[in-house]
Amino acid sequence: MNIQTFSEEQDLFRESLREFCEQTIVPRRTELEDKKEIPDDIIKAMAEFELLAPSVSPDFGGAGFDAVTAGIAAEELARADPTCSIPVLYLVQCSWGHVFNKFGTEEAKGEILPKVTKGEAICGIATTEADIGSDLGNMVTTIKPTDKGYVINGxxxxxxxxxxAAKYGGGHVTLARQDLEAGTRGMTMFFFPLKDVPGVTxxxxxxxxxxxxxxxxxxxxNVEIPKHYLIGEENKGFYLVHIGYEYARGLIALVCVGAAMKSIENGIAYIKERKAFGRPIGKYEAIQFALAEHYTRLEMARDFAYKALYYLEKEQSEGKYSRMEVSKIIAMSKLLTPGWAFNAIDDAMQWQGAFGYSRECPDxxxxxxxxxxxxxxxxxxxxxxxxxxxxxxKDFIAYK
Ligand SMILES: Cc1cc2nc3c(=O)[nH]c(=O)nc-3n(C[C@H](O)[C@H](O)[C@H](O)COP(=O)(O)OP(=O)(O)OC[C@H]3O[C@@H](n4cnc5c(N)ncnc54)[C@H](O)[C@@H]3O)c2cc1C
Known part of the structure; x- marks a missing residue:
């Protein structure tokens, strides 16, 4: 087992990112919620700080982040933006930018990724359909090869x-089935643009x-996309999509930890000051025990999340661990952390009484x-x- 420690460079990165977040993101929470969009100037500042699809290689405008460094940014952005809108943009582009960067064609990467890293285009993920979410193998979006590329319906x-994506340009890494009889073996991954595309609603x-x-x-x-938008080989999409999911799941665990730790810190500040029955409420055991447990769980989740991302990184860059080992450790990281984070935030709100339920409270x-x-x-x-x-x-897979 490897115990994850951060390099000096990663510690410095966290420090400077926290400063960036304090100045650029923290004061804007209510604006994000009121306007229901990430303001252009924040996108621009994130691009300058190399936070847009930073897993993309420098050849295509990215910062070439490893997965652990990517995790540090996920955690810090979630501390700064409790709405998690900015962390979501970050984690989606980082994860699917990684897949695009690794398996996309040189032509498509050159066309799209430099715009994504500059904040002039979006790179999302679109696998879920109206009737299919978890059960991807039964998706109904189809992809059919033509002379010039592929025709998509779905x-x-x-x-x-x-x-x-409709506003800035760019689009989504998407999956469709080429052969409906072939189950997960008939799935193809490609990039699908969303801005001003006839046939897209x-x-x-x-x-x-x-x-x-x-x-x-x-x-x-009936939308035709060019051949070079194919990602990886035809019919290999189901394998590739899990690399992106695992990257995203690993980052999500740290978004949960970052947001919940910040809530716990807010709660600590409040319970040290607020008095009830003549004492600060932080003096009461009922509050202290809950605090101690949430903090312990979040610290455990945090260490485990970095360990999981370390495995992912080693597998992706050196082939050190197997895909299945990575799937398992990443799934373990995402299994409990969102629930633990949710419960920690819920209690931190409770400690803050009616203020905790007000819009003014970031928690x-x-x-x-x-x-x-x-x-x-x-x-x-x-x-x-x-x-x-x-x-x-595999013999115990319930749905087979
Ligand atoms: C805010 C938000 C943003 C999202 N963004 C994206 C995105 O960018 N791109 C994208 O592709 N998708 C996105 N999704 C969709 C998300 O990936 C799906 O919601 C998820 O995969 C579950 O699919 P579903 O909602 O269709 O639920 P279903 O698959 O229909 O499942 C319904 C419930 O049944 C459970 N279930 C299913 N199968 C089993 C089983 N075998 N055993 C036990 N329980 C089971 C599920 O866990 C779930 O609780 C987003 C969802 C949300 C809420």
């Missing part, structure tokens, strides 16, 4: 960043949190946002299935 739903959903980044869907009606924004992570990029039930599959073997 309907994607609950997708982060659709409005932004975009819709938006109202979500309970993360208000500054959109969630929505798009219908694809209620975090609570609403963190709830999404028991679903997004793979639900907690699917995380359990992955861990159990690795412990029991």
């Amino acid at each position: 309907n994607k739903n609950y997708i982060s960043g659709v409005r932004e 975009i819709s938006e959903d109202e979500e309970m949190g993360r208000e500054a980044i959109s969630t929505g869907g798009f219908i694809i009606d 209620q924004s975090a609570l609403r946002a963190i709830r999404s992570f028991t679903l997004a990029e793979g639900s907690r039930e699917i995380m359990r299935l992955i861990v159990a599959r690795e412990l029991l073997g």
Whole structure:
């Protein structure tokens, strides 16, 4: 087992990023929620700080982050933006930028990734459909090869960043089935653009949190994409998509830890000051015991999340661990952390009494946002299935 320690460079990066966040992001929380978008000047500042798809190699405008450094940024951005809108934009682009960078064609990478890293385009992920989320093998979006490229038909739903992709340009890494009889072996991955594309109809959903980044869907009606938008080989999409999911799941664990730790710190400040029955409420054991347990869980989750990202990095860059080992450790990291974070934030709000429930309190924004992570990029039930599959073997997969 490797105990994760950070390099001096990573410590310095965290320090300077925290400063950047304090100045650029922290004062803007209510604006993010009121305007329901990430302001252009924040996107620009993030681009300058190399926070947009930083996993992309410098050849295509990225910072070439390893997964652990990417995790540091996820944690810090979540501390700074309790709405988690900025962390979501960050983690989605970092994860799927990694997949695009590694398996996309040189032509598509040159065309799209430098714009993504400059904040002039979006790179999201769109696998979920109206009737299919967890059960990807039964998705109905189709991809058919033509002379010039591929024709796509389908309907994607609950997708982060659709409005932004329509506004800025760029689009989503997407999966479709070439052979409906071939199950997961008939899935192909490609990049699908969303801005001004005839045959694409975009819709938006109202979500309970993360208000500054959109969630929505798009219908694809006979849209032809060029051949060079293929990512990896035809029919290998199901394998590739898990690399992106695992990257994203690993970062999500740290978004949860960052947001919840910040809430706990807010709670600590409050319970040291607020008095009830003649004493600061932090003197009461009922509060202290809950604090001690949440803090311990979050520290454990934090260490484990970095360990999981370390495994992912070693597998991706050196082939050191197997795909299945990485799947398992990442699933373990995402299985419990969103729930632990949600409960910690919930208690931190409770300690703050009625103020905790007011819009002025940042922790209620975090609570609403963190709830999404028991679903997004793979639900907690699917995380359990992955861990159990690795412990029991393929013969025990429930859905086969
Ligand atoms: C805020 C938000 C943003 C999102 N952004 C994106 C995005 O950018 N791109 C994208 O592609 N998707 C996105 N999603 C969709 C997300 O990935 C799906 O919600 C998730 O995969 C679950 O799919 P589903 O909602 O269709 O639920 P279903 O798959 O229909 O499942 C419903 C419930 O049943 C459970 N379940 C399913 N199968 C089993 C089983 N075998 N055993 C036990 N329980 C089971 C699930 O865990 C879930 O709790 C987003 C979701 C949210 C909430």
